[in-house]
Amino acid sequence: MASSSPEVAARPDAPSLPESEQEAISDQFGRRLRDLRISVIDRCNFRCDYCMPMETYGEDYSFLDPDHYLSFEEIVRLVRLFSLRGVEKIRITGGEPLLRPNLDALIREIDRVDGIRDVALTTNGYLLADQAEALAAAGLHRVTVSLDALDPELFREMNGVGKDPETIDREDRRGPGDVTEFFGRRPFVGGLPDEG
Ligand code: SF4
DSSP: OOOOOGGGOSOOOOOOOOGGGOSOOBOTTOOBOOEEEEEOOSOOSOOOTTTSOTTTSSTTOOOOOGGGSOOHHHHHHHHHHHHHTTOOEEEEESSOGGGSTTHHHHHHHHHTSTTOOEEEEEEOSTTHHHHHHHHHHHTOOEEEEEOOOSSHHHHHHHHSSOOOHHHHHHHHHHSSSOHHHHHSSOOEEEOOOOOO
16 A cells, blocks of 8 residues: 655544444435535636636636645545545546645545545646646546637637647647556546537
């Protein structure tokens, strides 16, 4: 088993719940809740108009001070508590989660939690090439790359910062191997708009 990174310096005490509180969480229709999304950062390197329009989220916008983020220890503790209530699948999101330093250390700790059988990530893909190998080695099972358009002009317009979709594709292939090698499947590309 891999050792903890300095970012997750001390393995938090395994939390426990009284037996009476270990029942699975259900919604009002009695459906068990097995999935939990965790936002690890509020910042993003894109400015999609439908999410973080530049007029609002410009240079003067006050994002959270990193000191106020949930620490990795706190996140892992929450995952343990939710796993005791029946959560089995964790999806890491943001903002853009790959902007959170040492994210692979968090993935590693979450993957070690009893009862968690799936750890996934949603990303805009821009930083994925550099981190894919470390994330896969840490235990990340699945990646969703949200790509709003394949047409470069439309994509540049939609992300608000002038990035090309080809840049992401090329970046994915530039690393120490195609990211699909690390995850064993082609990353799912979602969010394609109806261009008709
Ligand atoms: S990439 Fe995602 S998080 Fe970032 S601005 Fe666009 S929709 Fe929002």
